[in-house]
Amino acid sequence: MSSIHPDSIKNIHKLSIAPMMDCTDKHFRMIMRKISSKALLYTEMIVAQSLIYTNQREKFLDFNNEEHPLSIQFGGDNPEILKDAARMAEDWGYDEINFNVGCPSPRVCSGNFGASLMSDPKKVAQCIESLRNNCSLPVTIKHRIGVDNNDSFLNLNNFVRDVANAGAGRFTVHARKAILKGLNPRQNRTIPPLRYDVVKKLKKINPEILIEINGGFKNIDESIKALSDFDGVMIGRAVYKHPLRWSEIDQRVYGIHSKPKSASSIIFSLIPYIEKHLSNGGKSWDICKHLINLVEGIPKAKVWRNEISTKSIKNELDIKYLLKLTSRLEEMGY
Numbered sequence: 001m002s003s004i005h006p007d008s009i010k011n012i013h014k015l016s017i018a019p020m021m022d023c024t025d026k027h028f029r030m031i032m033r034k035i036s037s038k039a040l041l042y043t044e045m046i047v048a049q050s051l052i053y054t055n056q057r058e059k060f061l062d063f064n065n066e067e068h069p070l071s072i073q074f075g076g077d078n079p080e081i082l083k084d085a086a087r088m089a090e091d092w093g094y095d096e097i098n099f100n101v102g103c104p105s106p107r108v109c110s111g112n113f114g115a116s117l118m119s120d121p122k123k124v125a126q127c128i129e130s131l132r133n134n135c136s137l138p139v140t141i142k143h144r145i146g147v148d149n150n151d152s153f154l155n156l157n158n159f160v161r162d163v164a165n166a167g168a169g170r171f172t173v174h175a176r177k178a179i180l181k182g183l184n185p186r187q188n189r190t191i192p193p194l195r196y197d198v199v200k201k202l203k204k205i206n207p208e209i210l211i212e213i214n215g216g217f218k219n220i221d222e223s224i225k226a227l228s229d230f231d232g233v234m235i236g237r238a239v240y241k242h243p244l245r246w247s248e249i250d251q252r253v254y255g256i257h258s259k260p261k262s263a264s265s266i267i268f269s270l271i272p273y274i275e276k277h278l279s280n281g282g283k284s285w286d287i288c289k290h291l292i293n294l295v296e297g298i299p300k301a302k303v304w305r306n307e308i309s310t311k312s313i314k315n316e317l318d319i320k321y322l323l324k325l326t327s328r329l330e331e332m333g334y
């Protein structure tokens with residue numbers, strides 16, 4: 001029988017921003033941190049084996065101090081390698097380690113990790129134990145409700161209990177199964193139906209296990225509603241594409257008394273960060289590719305985005321120009 005893990009209690013995060021490859025890099029996370037001071041942020045998935053053998057560790061691991069609380073997500077299936085990865089995550093100053101058992105990419109699954117591991121709860125338990133035994137960080141897991149024909153509630157429930165016993169402190173459940181034969185990763189995020197009912201049942205019969213729901217949440221209202229059934233809610237695409245729609249997370253989810261930020265105030269607050277990135281030889285597009293999503297649903301939003309994109313793709317965007325365009329936004333009240 002699963003038991004309450006000591007980490008679980010302190011490990012409650014009501015809302016988190018999903019790990020997304022090619023999206024949730026440190027620049028996007030900085031933007032999100034300006035939007036919410038509280039939401040739990042995640043790195044993109046880092047393949048533990050690549051981390052161990054690279055000679056560019058900082059490229060994988062570096063983050064900005066402002067990003068806390070920050071969870072590092074590992075993919076892998078080798079407890080020995082995960083042991084070293086866990087130590088690095090702790091040394092580098094992350095707040096939590098998340099283990100990926102939900103990624104349906106054929107490249108990932110051919111290495112026998114990601115979603116395919118759902119059929120091997122013993123191996124997942126060993127990986128979680130290895131992560132836990134080699135650092136003092138909370139270890140959490142992100143997974144699906146099933147994979148291919150392994151989609152019974154009984155198997156899901158056994159998986160969660162086995163992995164809870166191994167020490168996982170929170171389960172983020174993407175409420176779809178993964179279909180590894182026949183669907184690509186993108187289709188695997190839309191075609192298998194969302195089954196919140198399955199995750200609700202999982203929580204109901206395992207009240208002591210922290211369960212965060214993920215998949216398909218579009219706005220704050222839906223997310224707050226989900227918190228009456230689940231311990232947390234994780235948002236992916238809707239935040240990446242429409243970050244400003246989430247500007248009231250601190251006030252409405254965490255009860256903080258502050259004013260939600262406007263697009264212009266967020267961009268102004270990022271200016272020193274962008275300046276530093278440029279002066280270190282970074283490209284403006286690295287940041288602006290995420291930043292442009294902040295400006296939408298207002299007059300001439302498209303023009304604003306085009307101007308920023310065109311200049312920054314050519315690496316011709318300077319801070320003076322960005323300030324000028326952002327002041328225009330501010331004058332319009334955005």
Ligand SMILES: Cc1cc2nc3c(=O)[nH]c(=O)nc-3n(C[C@H](O)[C@H](O)[C@H](O)COP(=O)(O)O)c2cc1C
Nearest residue numbers: 018019020021044045100174215216217235236237
């Ligand atoms: C572009 C993209 C990249 C993703 N990369 C990861 C990843 O690295 N690790 C992971 O666990 N999930 C990844 N996901 C899945 C999301 O974390 C999330 O589970 C999924 O998008 C469902 O949530 P949503 O409907 O709120 O977007 C990715 C999703 C997208 C759209």
